Amino acid sequence: MLIVADDTNRTERELATGELTCPDCRGQLRPWGHARPRWLRTHDGRRHLRVGRSRCRDCGRTHVLVPGVMLPRRADAVEVVGEALAASAAGEGYRPIAARLGRPAATVRGWVRRFTARAQLTLQHAMRCLIRFDHGVVRIEPDPTATPTQAALAVLGAAAEAVERHFAVSARSRWQLASALCSGRLLANTSCPYPPLE
Ligand SMILES: [Zn+2]
Numbered sequence: 001m002l003i004v005a006d007d008t009n010r011t012e013r014e015l016a017t018g019e020l021t022c023p024d025c026r027g028q029l030r031p032w033g034h035a036r037p038r039w040l041r042t043h044d045g046r047r048h049l050r051v052g053r054s055r056c057r058d059c060g061r062t063h064v065l066v067p068g069v070m071l072p073r074r075a076d077a078v079e080v081v082g083e084a085l086a087a088s089a090a091g092e093g094y095r096p097i098a099a100r101l102g103r104p105a106a107t108v109r110g111w112v113r114r115f116t117a118r119a120q121l122t123l124q125h126a127m128r129c130l131i132r133f134d135h136g137v138v139r140i141e142p143d144p145t146a147t148p149t150q151a152a153l154a155v156l157g158a159a160a161e162a163v164e165r166h167f168a169v170s171a172r173s174r175w176q177l178a179s180a181l182c183s184g185r186l187l188a189n190t191s192c193p194y195p196p197l198e
Contacts, residue, residue: 002029003180006069006172008050015054020065023183023195027058035064041103042069042077068176072184074111076103081111081187082175088112089150112149114187119148122182125194126152129159129181132197133166156181 002023004011012031014020020029032055040047052065069077080101087097094112098105115122130140140158143151160177164170171177179186183195 001072001184002054002063002065003068003184004052004065006067006176008052008067011052011065011067015052015065020054022056022059022061023063024061025056025059027056029054029063030057031055032062038070039075040070040077041075041080043080047077066184068180069173070184071179071187074187076107078175078179078186079173082178084108084111085115085149086153089147089153111187115152116149117190118186118188119152121190121193122186123148123152123155125182126155126159128197130155130162133159133162135162135165 002020004014004020011020015029015031018028018030021027022029032053035051035053038049038051040049047069049067049070051067051070053062054065055062066072069079071078071081074081080103084097084101084103087100088094088108094105094109098108101108140155143154146154156178157174159181160171160174163177163181185192185194
């Protein structure tokens with residue numbers, strides 16, 4: 001699995017020109033058909049997504065090309081999940097968050113629990129990203145009263161900001177950028193660590 005831009009045309013163009021690299025061996029990825037289409041729940045209603053597949057020219061492994069707006073095995077857009085995580089970290093309860101987002105409370109609770117279980121892992125990974133991309137502009141003051149979840153979200157936001165500065169770009173969605181930095185694993189099982197940075 002590889003997180004790619006939320007732009008099917010761009011992904012197909014990058015595949016065709018060999019710009020996408022294999023997450024396993026850094027080899028060149030080539031087009032390999034499509035995965036089944038998905039429906040995603042976004043802030044603006046349901047969205048139909050075509051998900052491409054690729055095969056590595058060197059190691060032969062196939063990789064699904066997951067648009068940055070998706071989280072693997074989740075039916076909701078990363079912006080929706082991110083808003084819930086931020087609201088929960090700020091102290092809002094599951095039920096009001098769920099009501100506001102039009103999602104079941106159990107779903108929101110599931111996201112928060114999963115993110116919380118990975119908070120230390122995410123914090124460490126986000127720190128590595130921040131150090132990798134920061135040019136001394138972003139400063140994180142450790143807050144001794146912050147929970148691991150609050151700390152993870154704060155450093156993740158700073159890391160995304162550092163990436164934007166590093167590449168002199170402005171992400172269309174900070175959450176999509178943060179999710180891509182985490183290889184789409186924000187809500188993965190704790191047994192699924194973050195990959196090392198290049
Ligand atoms: Zn490969």
